[in-house]
Amino acid sequence: MSKIALITGATSGIGEATAYEFAKQGIHLILCGRRVERLNTIKTALEKLTLVHILNFDVRDKAETLKAIASIPEPFKNIDILVNNAGNAHGLDPIHDGNLDDWDAMMDINVKGLLYVSKAIIPQMTARQSGHIINIGSSAGKEVYAKGNVYCASKHAVLAITEGMRIDLNPYGIKVSAINPGLVQTEFSQVRFKGGEEANSVYKGFKALEAKDIADIIYFTVSRPAHVNIADLLVFPTAQANSSIVNKKF
Numbered sequence: 001m002s003k004i005a006l007i008t009g010a011t012s013g014i015g016e017a018t019a020y021e022f023a024k025q026g027i028h029l030i031l032c033g034r035r036v037e038r039l040n041t042i043k044t045a046l047e048k049l050t051l052v053h054i055l056n057f058d059v060r061d062k063a064e065t066l067k068a069i070a071s072i073p074e075p076f077k078n079i080d081i082l083v084n085n086a087g088n089a090h091g092l093d094p095i096h097d098g099n100l101d102d103w104d105a106m107m108d109i110n111v112k113g114l115l116y117v118s119k120a121i122i123p124q125m126t127a128r129q130s131g132h133i134i135n136i137g138s139s140a141g142k143e144v145y146a147k148g149n150v151y152c153a154s155k156h157a158v159l160a161i162t163e164g165m166r167i168d169l170n171p172y173g174i175k176v177s178a179i180n181p182g183l184v185q186t187e188f189s190q191v192r193f194k195g196g197e198e199a200n201s202v203y204k205g206f207k208a209l210e211a212k213d214i215a216d217i218i219y220f221t222v223s224r225p226a227h228v229n230i231a232d233l234l235v236f237p238t239a240q241a242n243s244s245i246v247n248k249k250f
């Protein structure tokens with residue numbers, strides 16, 4: 001029987017690439033995001049390969065998130081795989097110049113949004129004593145870099161939540177994994193710099209990871225045998241040694 005996966009942040013980057021990879025593998029999909037036109041376009045493309053349901057909500061809105069997930073139709077209800085991917089960095093400023101709205105966005109989306117979605121889905125996994133939760137963390141969840149302050153805090157929180165989930169869900173046989181990428185060329189920097197010039201220079205002078213590279217790893221993670229759980233995976237582009245050292249050739 002085909003598995004069912006719910007992917008947050010499926011409208012671009014890592015989430016969209018994961019939707020394509022899962023569809024190729026025949027996994028049924030619930031795709032989430034705020035940009036409904038994109039959800040419709042991706043649904044149309046992937047319906048040739050698998051069953052697709054879309055959910056249009058903002059993970060910051062607790063009531064909207066719970067309502068959207070409660071509305072999932074019967075054939076999609078038993079979610080086997082939850083990919084908590086929605087998230088972004090907002091701004092790159094020293095702590096003393098930080099923008100409060102940026103801080104709210106990162107904590108509300110990357111941390112609280114992940115919790116709301118998880119809270120809505122985990123009970124049916126515990127009831128069935130099966131499921132796999134993939135939380136998309138970051139190398140920024142493992143080390144702090146200059147001006148990364150609150151984004152790094154949000155991703156450290158994702159890692160702590162992942163570890164907490166793995167402990168609490170252990171009696172139910174539910175797998176919990178953190179996939180932590182370094183630099184991936186997506187819309188991430190466009191969002192971080194609000195479409196500003198700096199976004200264009202982030203991936204210049206080296207070969208960054210592509211969203212598809214992470215999607216491949218996510219599929220690898222969910223396709224291991226039942227007794228194997230990839231608990232925590234860190235992946236960099238070859239040119240990157242850590243959050244601050246990237247071998248750029250101009």
Ligand code: NDP
Nearest residue numbers: 009011012013014033034035058059086087184186187188
């Ligand atoms: P993108 O900007 O391409 O994708 C972000 C996704 O998150 C979009 O689909 C967006 O959908 C969704 N999203 C953002 N805010 C909300 C919200 N309030 N409610 C619902 N959905 C939301 O970036 P990436 O693909 O790179 O990022 C995906 C994840 O990977 C993030 O958690 C990011 O922190 C993490 N990551 C990224 C790295 C990188 O270098 N790119 C490296 C390490 C981790 P929409 O706008 O339609 O709502």
Ligand code: 8X3
Nearest residue numbers: 138139140182183243
């Ligand atoms: C995204 C990678 O280095 O921009 O999580 O924080 S980084």
